[in-house]
Amino acid sequence: MDEILEVLEKDARTSAEDIAKMLKKKPKDIKEKIKKYEKEGVILRYKAVLNKDLVHDEDSRLRALIEVNIVPQKDVGFDKIAERIYSFPEVSSCYLISGSYDLLVVVEGKNIHTVSSFVAEKLSCLENVRGTTTHFLLKKYKEDGVILKHKEENKRIAISY
Amino acid sequence: MKNIISNKVKQMQPSGIRAFFDLVLGMKDVISLGVGEPDFTTPWPIREAGISSLEEGFTSYTSNKGLYKLRLSVSRYLRNRYGVEYCPDEEILITVGVSEAMDLALRTIINPNDKILIPSPSYVSYGPLTELAGGIPVYIDTQKNRFKLTPEQLERHIDDKTKGIIFNYPCNPTGISYSRKELSQISKVLSKNNVICLSDEIYADLTYDFEHVSFPSLPGAKDNVVYFNGFSKSYAMTGWRVGYACGPKEIIAGMTKIHQYTIMCVSITSQMAACEALHVGKDSVEKMKREYARRREFVIDGLNSIGLSCHNPQGAFYAFPSIKKTGLNSLDFAQKLLKEEKVAVVPGTAFGGEFKDYIRISYASSFDNLKEALRRMSVFLKKQL
Structure with missing residues (x-):
């Protein structure tokens, strides 16, 4: 790189x-x-990495990881249906995955109700979606290479040979 | 009570800048460019190996020479990296850092009043260790040749009492290193005069402008060299205290004799972690090296642009700029800079009394720290000039 x-x-x-x-x-x-x-488009944008656990306001967000099973479509495979899913503003990340399900969708909402109603009323109702499994995120330890902890104190002695 | 302390210890020169160090340690919010160790933490896989070894119950002594598998890994590493063959049974000793290894080597080769050459400025322990071993340190001031020892200068300092030379490259405190050609010339002078080279290559992995050439890999040099390296700088493992010495088997056997009575063996936890370092560490070494290389460019450019002229260091993480134009000696400069701008540097005199016109700056510090420190130093310098 x-x-x-x-x-x-x-x-x-x-x-x-x-x-x-x-x-x-x-x-x-x-x-x-x-x-x-x-x-x-190698650099898409510049943003601050926040530790949202420390952001105390009413906007605090709940996250869920949703496994989505899909019936692929002729010619376009998963791409078309993935586009329909990731276009929802509630979706913050969306990945095609190998293994027992197809898409991993990360959804953010105000609380458990907004997230579950998104899953029940929008996601699950899509024509090619065969089923979903929702995991609510309880605690974040590390995200994109950043450990979400207060900065540790310097452990080195201030001066040495 | 007055005869408790031995004459030898009484005669040792105490570090003249201890009081300055204490001053730094007592102050808050100081940006320290005085640190002689990496600002990275030991990479996790290496730490994890240490933890696992404890969980598995590895809590005993090891062989005096060190764990066989560590010596074997060191031997393989040196063969792959430099094409040098050292037998893990007889030619490698695992020590408590290079510090212990250097002490052992000096005590092994020195007879009373043998001379040991030390190109200076030099790392702080070389002179005192030589004296403790009964030898006479002969310092070779390299200032005039941009801190590089020349073959002619070397030859001029050799006489029939000269037993060895402590040769450290890349060098702490100057960051100077040597090309293959320069090393070959030095090696020839040493071989011709039967002078043993104690080659401290602890900063080898932090060489930026060219590939590091190991002294024992030079043609015809190996029988006359004790090679020192360790894990502290390459793998950010300073606190683990693991190093090693490789050399002719008679010398290693002599060193092992002293080591078995004084130290017995290096902590097994540290040795287990060190094994892992040699197996998995290469990527993290490369990453750290790129980061240091960028900081080096930034710091050297910064020092020169605020008016402290500085040669280009080829390795380690030190710069050794001249402060002559301020009219201050290095200790006064360091004290004033600390008090007025809260930036800590090490006075050049720590590395030899003649270097009162220099300071050592360590760039093993975050980029933000370096930037802010340079800004503060620039403010400070404007007030002096």
């Missing part, structure tokens, strides 16, 4: 000027490369 991406994936706020210094390149070249990545 290009080191520019490695740096940005770790901290998207790193400026092109700083990346240029780290990689001994010209800031202009770094900016152009980043533009290119954005245009090609």
